[in-house]
Each structure stands twice: as structure tokens, then as C-alpha cells.
Amino acid sequence: MTDVRAASVVVLYHSGYGHTEAIAKSVAKGAESVGNVTVTQIKADNENLDWESLAAADAIVFGSPTYMGSVSAQFKGFMDASSKVWAAMGWKDKLAGGFTVSASQSGDKLNTLIQLSVFAAQHGMQWVSTGTLPGNNNSQGSVEDVNRLGSTLGLMAQANADQGADVAPPATDHRTAELFGARIAEAAKRWNSIG
Numbered sequence: 801m802t803d804v805r806a807a808s809v810v811v812l813y814h815s816g817y818g819h820t821e822a823i824a825k826s827v828a829k830g831a832e833s834v835g836n837v838t839v840t841q842i843k844a845d846n847e848n849l850d851w852e853s854l855a856a857a858d859a860i861v862f863g864s865p866t867y868m869g870s871v872s873a874q875f876k877g878f879m880d881a882s883s884k885v886w887a888a889m890g891w892k893d894k895l896a897g898g899f900t901v902s903a904s905q906s907g908d909k910l911n912t913l914i915q916l917s918v919f920a921a922q923h924g925m926q927w928v929s930t931g932t933l934p935g936n937n938n939s940q941g942s943v944e945d946v947n948r949l950g951s952t953l954g955l956m957a958q959a960n961a962d963q964g965a966d967v968a969p970p971a972t973d974h975r976t977a978e979l980f981g982a983r984i985a986e987a988a989k990r991w992n993s994i995g
């Protein structure tokens with residue numbers, strides 16, 4: 801049967817030093833791997849932010865590095881700027897997901913994902929989890945496992961503090977990011993098909 805369902809996904813992120821941007825690209829790549837899906841990447845700290853693409857999106861994936869245990873100041877600036885959209889419930893019933901990158905294995909990344917999910921809830925959006933079993937959590941596991949950091953609320957990636965975005969986060973986190981992007985895109989197509 802021909803798949804007539806389509807969806808548009810926006811990956812909206814801030815990245816100070818490129819690590820979150822690298823993961824944003826992998827989330828976008830995963831979403832693009834799903835047929836009939838258009839993907840747009842938008843920087844949260846762009847002075848001329850593309851609000852129109854956000855308004856037209858079926859799903860928005862929010863990404864921020866974890867700075868001092870929370871989203872970056874630049875990402876928070878975007879959150880606050882979105883209050884005009886909030887007042888009109890402009891993103892109500894769009895799908896949402898979130899990802900974050902930090903240097904430590906934990907690094908309090910969960911707090912950033914909680915922030916992003918509450919932000920999505922304020923906008924009346926529908927939050928999509930990772931839908932991936934935790935990896936690297938038994939004697940047969942390794943850091944090569946998908947979802948090696950064992951996150952469920954959103955995507956977590958870890959980048960060694962002394963490595964550039966060309967090598968950190970490692971390939972396993974990029975594989976996890978691609979799966980996450982594909983999951984959101986598939987979910988957006990299903991969501992659209994039920995009207």
C-alpha cells in the first residue's frame with residue numbers, strides 16, 4: 801500500500817561549542833530517513849528566528865546543552881521569547897521531544913530534559929519519549945549499546961570535555977540520536993493520519 805502520510809519536523813537547538821549541534825544533525829538525519837518527512841534545523845539563538853517554520857511543524861524537537869544543570873541561557877532566551885506563541889496556544893497538539901548533551905555521564909542532564917518537557921507541556925504539546933530500552937546496564941552491555949546512558953524522557957548524549965564535536969559525543973550516541981529522530985518522525989506521521 802502506498803504511504804500517503806507526511807509530516808514536517810523541526811529540530812530547534814542551541815549549541816555553544818558544537819556538540820549539541822552534532823547531535824541535532826543526527827536527530828535530523830534520523831527523521832529524514834523516514835519517508836515523506838521534511839526536516840528543518842533552526843538555531844535557538846538566531847536573531848531572526850524562523851517562527852514560521854515552527855508554526856508549520858507537526859513536531860518540534862528541542863535540544864540544548866546542559867549548562868549548570870539546566871538548559872543554556874541562550875535556549876532559555878528562546879523559551880521566554882516563545883511566550884507570545886504560548887499566549888495564542890500556537891503549538892498546541894504538535895508533537896515534542898527533547899535532547900541534551902553534557903560532559904559528565906550524568907551531569908544532571910535529566911533536569912534539562914524535565915525543563916524541556918515542562919516547556920512543551922506549557923505549550924500544550926504532546927511529548928514523545930525515547931521508546932528505547934536502556935543499554936549498557938548489564939554484564940553483557942557496553943558503551944557501544946544504543947541508549948548507553950539509559951534515558952527515557954528524552955535523548956541524552958555525553959561529550960568528553962576535552963574533545964571537539966568531530967569526535968564527541970561518540971558514534972553510539974549518534975546512532976541513538978538517529979533512532980530518536982526517526983521515532984519522532986514516525987510518530988508525527990501517525991499523529992497526522994488520525995487528524
Ligand SMILES: Cc1cc2nc3c(=O)[nH]c(=O)nc-3n(C[C@H](O)[C@H](O)[C@H](O)COP(=O)(O)O)c2cc1C
Nearest residue numbers: 815816817818819820865867868869902903904907
Ligand atoms: C557554562 C557551562 C556549564 C556546564 N555545565 C555542565 C553541567 O552542569 N553538567 C555537565 O555534565 N557538563 C556541563 N558543561 C559541559 C557541557 O555540557 C558540554 O561541554 C557540552 O558538550 C556542551 O555542548 P555544546 O558544545 O553544544 O555547547 C558545562 C559547560 C559550560 C560551558
